[in-house]
Amino acid sequence: MSLRWRISAVVTVVSVAVAVALSLTVHFAFAYKQADEARKLQIDRIDLALREYLRTGQPTFGSRLDDPRVPAALRRAVRDGDRATELSEGRIWAAVGVDGHILSLRSSYRDRTSDLASLDRVLLIGAAGVVVCGSGVGVLIGARLSRRLRRAADAARRVTAGERSIRVRAAIGGSGRDEAAxxxxxxxxxxxxxxxxxxxxxxxxxxxxxxxxxxxxxxxxxxxxxxxxxxxxxxxxxxxxxxxxxxxxxxxxxxxTATQRADLTEVPLGAFAARRVAALAPDAELRVIGAEVVVTDPRRLERILANLLTNATKHGLAPVVVEVDGPRIRVVDAGPGFPATLLREGPSRFRKGTDDRAAGGHGLGLTIAMGQAAVLGASLTLSNPEAGGALAELTLPSGASAVE
Missing domain, CATH: 1.10.287.130 (Signal transduction histidine kinase, dimerisation/phosphotransfer (DHp) domain)
Structure with missing residues (x-):
């Protein structure tokens, strides 16, 4: 999971937690307030009914004497002449003990329950809005930070590739002093x-x-x-x-120094390779699959081909095959292949393709070949085919597209 979505997920989880906590707090606070107000009102009503009962001897204001529906817990609470209330099955009871009897009053609580349900719906909509807005803000924050970090990574890769003018601080933009900056x-x-x-x-x-x-x-x-x-x-x-x-x-x-410039001219790649291979490595086999006219620097191209052939003949085994296919030149040998460190890290000066000192050379051939390929705008890749040996493949810009 990318940093953007991790931040979004964290913000969403926090938003949900905050929305749920606030909603529950408001819900229970409102429910407690409603119940408290209803109990106080019912106590006032039972007090008024008690005064009238003591004056007239008859239950009034909707009160009843020894109502069998009074909850058992409420009966026990008022047995000694005390007053008490109880919420039960959508109704609120108030009772008081008087002369060995229980004077009780029952009222509906459903209107207050409806108010609480309406509040819950409002809280649910509000919580959903908070979660959506929080998630949106998280996505925006995560996307902005992720975009800046991706720009920084891209700029760092370009610096690694040799673009000296690139600066990561300028690439990510912004004028803040945050951690990314x-x-x-x-x-x-x-x-x-x-x-x-x-x-x-x-x-x-x-x-x-x-x-x-x-x-x-x-x-x-x-x-x-x-x-x-x-x-x-x-x-x-x-x-x-x-x-x-x-x-x-x-x-x-x-x-x-990266100041070298190629002297470009049209070069028929098949004929060029035939002449150079015959002069540089007479024992190598040349295969022309599909030659193409490329616009390149023949002197630098010859230098690359000479270094690749020298490397193949010194560190590889026969047969050495040079294959021309369109704008590509492949040099293949049947030796042990390129070392794993060279394939992983690329050519490095004074590092030979073998540890055998008797093999000769000073380890600059592939480094020079890579540098000259860069001047030509070409790509030089090194690999070890599954069939064995070592493969160096040079891909040149083809046709008029190579002219700058």
Whole structure:
């Protein structure tokens, strides 16, 4: 049950409880007042009848002497000459003991009972109105709070997705200082602090990678001058690996700034995939189901395809299949599949698809692929098919709709 309906249910229950309590209080207070007034009136009447009886010796004003219908409890109450009243079967009795006899007077109480029933009907209508109005107010309050919290949750998800300009406080609206506004302010402060820390880390990473480019250029030139023997080849190989790492780190840093723009052009996806797959992974199998002309950046698309093929060949098993279907490119391998943490949390820099250090790589390939896909306005999803292996599916904007 959502917060809105919980609040509505609580307000409704409280409204019902208040309406019932007030109705019962008014009902019993009015009934007690009616009975008290009727008893006093009947006492006055029996006193008047008693005075006339003592003066004339005859019952008057509708009174009767030793009426057999007098209730037994009333008989016992007036046995010693006292006066008493009793409500019984829609009638009110008054009696007084006199000279060993009982002088009694009986009157109808049904008119007062009708008044009480009329009051009960009014109370029932009023209680129903209170419950309806209370429920309506509860629904409105719950809907307003729920709407603000949903806006806050949506804004928080957009911030998580990378929309830095979004602020939860502005998204929920209103100028009050209630708990929802305080929560939104706290979330915004937390997002700002986290973003500042991430920006600082990215700047440090980018600065380190940039500063390494100059000495690496010199180191690469010096390595090329080494003799063509085994030690020289090892040095050149490590220099190439280090240079590739630095370039990848710089690329990730540029993608993190969210300022990259695609250089769009029309690309026949089937022919593009055939040329790139043949050059990047000659052992991979290409299947073109239904090629389509897409508007995209071929350089960035090639980078994504290269990283997906590299990941499949290094961490998966043959056969590696590249399938082109409309605006989609799927890369499937027969390996152990993507780790559960990667599927749950997404690619993360310097986290490899395997714990085997001999597999090589530095864990930036899928991160770069995801970043480049975002620049292209495409979606890249990773999954493990039921048949086994790993599946990476890139869906590009198709046709003229991709041009901005």
């Amino acid at each position: 305080e929560l939104a302010t706290a979330v915004d402060a937390m997002a700002d602090a986290l973003q500042a820390r991430l920006d600082a880390e990215r700047r440090v990473t980018a600065d380190i990678a940039h500063e390494l480019r100059t000495p690496l250029t010199g180191l690469s030139a010096a390595a090329d001058l080494l003799p063509a023997d085994r030690p020289g080849e090892l040095v050149r190989d490590r220099v190439r690996a280090l240079r590739s790492l630095v370039e990848d780190v710089l690329e990730v840093a540029r993608l993190d």
